[in-house]
């Protein structure tokens with residue numbers, strides 16, 4: 001069977017685009033013909049458009065990877081909002097209380113803990129980079145299924161449009177409902193939460209002080225993430241009923257709901273953005289790889305947004321897979337060989353699993369309204385605050401502040 005491409009990436013979200021760009025700039029690029037297919041419309045960023053509703057807290061680790069791809073400076077030059085502090089507290093206490101977790105960039109000798117960036121801006125920057133590297137990206141090209149070619153050395157990808165293409169390596173970056181994963185028969189473990197994430201932007205009466213604020217309520221955390229124009233991006237994990245009410249409330253009603261949920265930490269709020277709501281779950285694929293196939297990003301693992309980790313874990317997957325594939329090519333190995341791909345799985349699956357379980361446990365601990373759980377939270381936060389090196393290491397891992 002004739003091979004059309006060396007690598008086909010399915011999914012043009014932040015993770016699929018980053019994977020394609022990292023592979024395209026590998027030292028073996030001369031050997032690699034890469035294409036990326038996405039079911040949706042081409043994402044387009046314009047500085048004249050409103051700040052997009054979907055933003056991500058991008059860790060310093062991800063900033064470093066995006067820098068290596070050559071897109072971080074263009075992103076910074078457009079609309080990235082650094083955050084220099086974080087405050088996390090329980091609704092049973094107050095933001096000024098002894099149990100509040102407080103981290104500052106200065107403690108870690110870095111200029112910022114991370115940056116809040118619009119998802120569409122990251123995608124747009126990566127797309128421009130791929131264009132400059134002559135990687136073909138096709139939107140409105142949903143795939144229908146995948147199969148192993150008869151000679152077992154190639155993967156065959158059937159497009160909904162009717163034709164098929166073949167490749168040595170298929171990268172599934174097609175999100176949490178991944179068809180690549182399903183077609184490959186890779187089982188996934190799912191944890192459903194009685195929560196949806198409601199998102200919007202607001203203007204706070206008090207300046208956000210370049211701080212990411214997070215208050216844990218009994219139905220889930222409310223995050224207020226600083227934007228460069230003085231607004232804050234709200235991510236409110238709450239019951240699906242409350243998220244529905246927030247979607248249909250008037251601006252005045254919604255502002256009152258968010259002021260109550262935030263304990264007015266930034267004073268009165270004025271709604272200044274569109275709204276969205278997303279049902280929440282965590283999931284983890286049992287395997288990330290098969291011969292000729294690797295999963296990256298949300299297709300491999302989806303996490304609760306409370307720690308702002310989903311895209312960051314996916315970008316780290318992209319970097320690990322690109323390194324493993326490049327090294328294999330340099331050794332003259334086939335990029336879709338299972339031993340090669342297992343190196344990627346070994347590097348990422350354990351780390352992702354640890355983060356997924358940690359975030360899941362944190363969410364459950366805060367969802368538990370019993371006195372015992374509240375005491376445990378308070379004691380845990382106090383202990384963590386005083387734990388010095390442990391606290392330092394945990395923040396370094398979570399925020400990637402050691403790079």
Ligand SMILES: Cc1cc2nc3c(=O)[nH]c(=O)nc-3n(C[C@H](O)[C@H](O)[C@H](O)COP(=O)(O)OP(=O)(O)OC[C@H]3O[C@@H](n4cnc5c(N)ncnc54)[C@H](O)[C@@H]3O)c2cc1C
Pocket residue numbers: 010011012013014015016037038039040055056057058141142143144173174175176178179197199235278296297298299305307308309310311312313314
């Ligand atoms: C409210 C909320 C807040 C969040 N905040 C943060 C944060 O602060 N920091 C952070 O790191 N993460 C955050 N996340 C998580 C983050 O958004 C995701 O982890 C990340 O977007 C996943 O990227 P991806 O590229 O893997 O998948 P996706 O963004 O889901 O992209 C998948 C792509 O695959 C395409 N596709 C799907 N099916 C097909 C098909 N059959 N054929 C072809 N293409 C297909 C889709 O069109 C899509 O473009 C948040 C998530 C939520 C819900």
